[in-house]
Amino acid sequence: MTTLVHRRLVGEQINALLAEGPESSAIVTDDHRQSLTARFRAVASLEHRRLDAWTVEQGGRPAGAFRWSPASARRALGNGALRRVMAQPTASITEAVRDEVPDQMLRCTSGRARPGSLAYWLASSPQPVVGLVIAEAANWAIQLGEIADGVEAPWHVAPSDAYYDVAAARTTLRARRDLVVSRGDGRMIVRVRSGSPGRSAGPGLRADLTVETLADARGVAPLRFIGLWPEAGVCLAVDGTMADLRAGARDLVRTAVARRRHASPIAA
């Protein structure tokens, strides 16, 4: 049976979610990985596909072309700013965001950024757009910082999202993660989303849980995967059980199938 816990987004509730989680979690073995690979290989694709919780929640419906905007840039810059504040606690979050933006632009001038990257877009954006990006990133970082400040267990800002390349299946899986909270030998992952959770928020969380587990070198699942929706003031959590991992993997494969159907409607 899969798990799904629903709570209001307040400090005590988040700490309770972190404290009440299971003591141990499931482990993904090589057999599990090979089985998943075989399933993805069975869903042929002409081009490389990228799947994440969002595509699972959307049932594989194709999204519009990606474009950088203050809203799409805020998470990368906001999390970077929060890491900066953790390293140098004297700086305010807004100042850290202001430092993060020119650092990104420097990546562009030093040739370390690819065309189409955030660094390129920022470097080519006019001053008012950069100002709006700073405002959005500050919103994100302050919000995440407030949530993290209330967490009693040791935590750190995730260095990056989790990625897992499914061997020979032209598929990359991605899981969003914003905070990593330690408990004993295990870990819990916190991810923040805007808006409010829809009916498919649970499957989305399970997809993130599965990818996070696959991306772990030892295949150890996090004890709990917690999704926060600060605009709605709610949080949902799923446990790192084998039933949840299986459900997450099933949803990812179904999404790949649905996406192929959307790509070739006549064949479907």
Place this chain on the structure above:
Amino acid sequence: MLLHSPLDVVEALRGDRLARPAIDRTSAGGLRAMLEDGIYEIIGSERPSTPVVVRASSLRQTSRTTDLASSPQGRLRGVLVSQVLRLLSVGTAIEDFFDDAVCAWRCEVGSPGPIDLLDQLDDDERARLATDVTAHCVTLTRALGVVPSRWMPRSSVRAVQSLAGGDVVLRDVVDLMIGTANDDVASIALFDVTTAPLGDGAERTMRYHALVQALRTSTLPLRTSVFSTATGELWLRDVDHELLARSVDEVLTCVHDQRSHR
């Protein structure tokens, strides 16, 4: 409390630091229960096909009044002044209020839809709008002063609250929020900007912002305010139970009106 063109709006929002009450993390549950009970009395057990959506604008204007700020030109002006506030809140240097606001807005919106209204203006209308926006932004800039980054300014803070199992949705955007919920004393101040003169609708909006933020964070804000860039007036109220209870009544009235118009 009514303040006329204060020298520094941000200082007024923060107020006397020693006089701040302890943070209230318990009352929001009661407000939610009051809303749930009131909505049940209005809607009953019937499930509407589409949810009733309440926004600050739903409370600002009653069916018996006409708000000039809700005209197309008024809405454009309001959106552009909000963009300028966002830039000011993080200390971005602004060269031209109108051009910079339009540039920021175009980038934020992306799709052509809302921008069409601006692009359809002829040269004279556009020049009038630019002059109008600049005048409002000058008033805002003078009154706002510098927002210290230590006060953690957040702009265009969104909130959405589902009630009655999703049959009623409260949506809100606060133009500027300062302070933190992680302190022992209340410190969150809400700041709304309107390009219209202040009236009854502005008061309801102030209360609505406080209510929705209380529901979202389960923490009562310290104060709520609204500033008119048309007159330079700032209305500022400490958030208390009476203010929130009035807002609950106003939301329920709005839900009732929307239900009866269906």
